[in-house]
Amino acid sequence: MRLPKGDDEAVTLLRQAIDAGLIYIDTSRGYGDSEIKVGKSLKDGYRSRVILSTKWSPWVQMVEETDRPTAACTYKRLLESMERLDVDRLDFYQLWNIDSLEHWQQATGKGGMLEGILRARKEGLVGHIGFTTHDSPGNISRYIDEADWCEAILFTYNVMNQTYRENIAKAHAKGIATLVMNPIGGGMLAENSPVLTAAAGGLDPIEAAHRFLSGDPNVDTVLCGIRKPSDITDTLANFAKPPLVGGLRSTIVEAYARLSKKNLGLCTDCQYCMPCPQGLNIPGIMHTAYLHRVLQCPEAAANHYRWIADPAKNTTAENCTQCGECGSKCTQKLPIPEHVGYVARHLDSGSQGKR
Numbered sequence: 001m002r003l004p005k006g007d008d009e010a011v012t013l014l015r016q017a018i019d020a021g022l023i024y025i026d027t028s029r030g031y032g033d034s035e036i037k038v039g040k041s042l043k044d045g046y047r048s049r050v051i052l053s054t055k056w057s058p059w060v061q062m063v064e065e066t067d068r069p070t071a072a073c074t075y076k077r078l079l080e081s082m083e084r085l086d087v088d089r090l091d092f093y094q095l096w097n098i099d100s101l102e103h104w105q106q107a108t109g110k111g112g113m114l115e116g117i118l119r120a121r122k123e124g125l126v127g128h129i130g131f132t133t134h135d136s137p138g139n140i141s142r143y144i145d146e147a148d149w150c151e152a153i154l155f156t157y158n159v160m161n162q163t164y165r166e167n168i169a170k171a172h173a174k175g176i177a178t179l180v181m182n183p184i185g186g187g188m189l190a191e192n193s194p195v196l197t198a199a200a201g202g203l204d205p206i207e208a209a210h211r212f213l214s215g216d217p218n219v220d221t222v223l224c225g226i227r228k229p230s231d232i233t234d235t236l237a238n239f240a241k242p243p244l245v246g247g248l249r250s251t252i253v254e255a256y257a258r259l260s261k262k263n264l265g266l267c268t269d270c271q272y273c274m275p276c277p278q279g280l281n282i283p284g285i286m287h288t289a290y291l292h293r294v295l296q297c298p299e300a301a302a303n304h305y306r307w308i309a310d311p312a313k314n315t316t317a318e319n320c321t322q323c324g325e326c327g328s329k330c331t332q333k334l335p336i337p338e339h340v341g342y343v344a345r346h347l348d349s350g351s352q353g354k355r
């Protein structure tokens with residue numbers, strides 16, 4: 001997902017990664033030209049050295065307006081991915097981002113996406129089938145019970161966010177491959193944050209994050225984003241070190257847990273404050289404020305803010321009228337207008353938030 005812009009640079013980087021020993025490639029039709037670049041890098045004998053996985057769903061990416069979560073549409077998109085990757089077989093194909101029971105039923109019900117992938121597997125085009133998810137732990141637990149076809153699940157999991165720890169253990173116990181994305185919190189743990197650095201117990205925060213994962217026996221594979229050669233060498237060096245276990249692991253996990261929104265009594269993303277009469281994404285702004293003022297990660301805050309607020313649609317924090325409607329509905333009794341004002345001051349007017 002984070003490959004360099006130029007094809008040649010991306011191919012060189014991917015081949016460096018494979019030569020260094022990284023073997024699982026996760027891509028998607030939805031990652032711009034990632035499939036094309038990966039395909040180019042897999043020429044000259046590199047294809048047989050990797051496990052290649054791609055994914056799609058209509059709720060993440062509509063290629064055409066007529067796209068639906070049907071077997072026929074999924075089979076068509078799968079063949080197109082193979083064409084873009086220029087391969088005659090995919091090792092894994094995944095239902096992309098099952099984030100609700102409704103999506104699960106659409107994807108796995110009669111005539112749904114899964115049937116299209118099963119057809120491809122029967123034809124020898126796909127080796128294994130899985131899904132990726134950000135759904136609730138309760139729903140995921142049900143999916144693990146139901147899905148006798150499932151061979152892999154991709155979860156968000158890191159030292160700072162252990163929401164799916166039990167799901168990962170359950171999937172692993174059932175023999176489902178557990179894949180982890182966001183090992184450094186989508187880049188957050190790589191930020192120059194005094195708060196996060198202090199929580200890492202004297203280790204480099206990225207090293208602590210990687211060794212936390214290698215110390216979890218239920219994690220099979222970690223997807224590490226690479227942008228530059230040092231990402232490859234640093235990542236491999238961290239995973240070559242001893243896994244984080246015992247007392248140091250507990251100390252670090254507890255220090256990060258103390259920074260969690262849950263323990264600080266902050267926004268739970270319950271959405272009860274919505275809708276805002278001005279059209280603001282209040283939980284998104286609350287998370288921006290958390291990244292900026294609690295974790296002291298201005299870059300991560302700015303990146304998140306760009307994603308959830310759009311100046312063209314007047315949904316940035318400076319459009320808040322301080323009406324107070326949200327505050328009276330907040331389940332956590334949080335001073336929402338004050339946090340929105342903070343984001344307006346620091347991200348709308350400050351350099352971090354400028355687009």
Ligand code: SF4
Binds near residue numbers: 327
């Ligand atoms: S105080 Fe601001 S964020 Fe809250 S509902 Fe009113 S306009 Fe929306």
Ligand code: SF4
Binds near residue numbers: 267269270271332334
């Ligand atoms: S009601 Fe409060 S806790 Fe719930 S999403 Fe809104 S700000 Fe967050």
